[in-house]
Amino acid sequence: MTTPRSAQTLKRRGLLLVLSSPSGAGKTTLSRALLAEDEAITLSVSVTTRPPRPGEVDGRDYHFVDPARFDAMAKGGELLEWALVFGHLYGTPRAPVMAALKAGRDVLFDIDWQGTQQLRQADAKNDLVSIFLLPPSMTELARRLAGRATDSAEVVASRMARAKDEISHWAEYDHVLINDDAAVCLADIRAILTAARLRRRRQEGLVDFVRELMKDQASPST
Ligand SMILES: Nc1ncnc2c1ncn2[C@@H]1O[C@H](COP(=O)(O)OP(=O)(O)OP(=O)(O)O)[C@@H](O)[C@H]1O
């Protein structure tokens, strides 16, 4: 049996899909849901000096490192971008991203606005698709941050205090979604991803396909 040909099955370049938001708006939740249903996208696992939260697994949620190791990675050019966020260092390891893109896979980033600004300056800027998530209200954001029950009251308060500053970067992004109903928001992210994958310039296999199509002699079966 032959695989039906469609634009989705042609060889294409991988893209970088960035999700940013104020802390607690839902990036991790939506990232996990997207990763669970889409085998063509890989999560970029960041390095951080933040201590692990209960339930977080080293290598899956983050690579947890000490400040000396982070510094060595940053100075050695091992990070595609990095930033100080809420008092801790966070960065994107370069090698896994490059390997995934080379293999035609897409890469999902859960990073802040500072990191997104740096990716816009990087070589891969033409392959970047950025989404900013807004909470439906500040009250709901506070409820989600507190309800997650992974951080102390002080940490929740300090993240809420930074939220409006984070939100002020919304207009720098290609797409802005309000994460009210998570299922609706996930469907919107999927639609953005599908449209980005189908862009003509991303589809390296299209030129050969059209060339073959033009050579094809129609042979009606009737
Ligand atoms: N649409 C939604 N409706 C209700 N609750 C939600 C929704 N999206 C996420 N949540 C809940 O809000 C809390 C925070 O979500 P999540 O951890 O995904 O946020 P985040 O943006 O990744 O935060 P951070 O930047 O701190 O990592 C979680 O308890 C999650 O279950």
Ligand SMILES: Nc1nc2c(ncn2[C@@H]2O[C@H](COP(=O)(O)O)[C@@H](O)[C@H]2O)c(=O)[nH]1
């Ligand atoms: N610039 C970067 N920001 C990152 C990276 N990894 C995560 N983050 C952002 O940090 C905050 C806090 O995350 P938390 O897990 O402590 O709640 C959040 O906005 C993340 O998006 C990174 O590699 N670079």
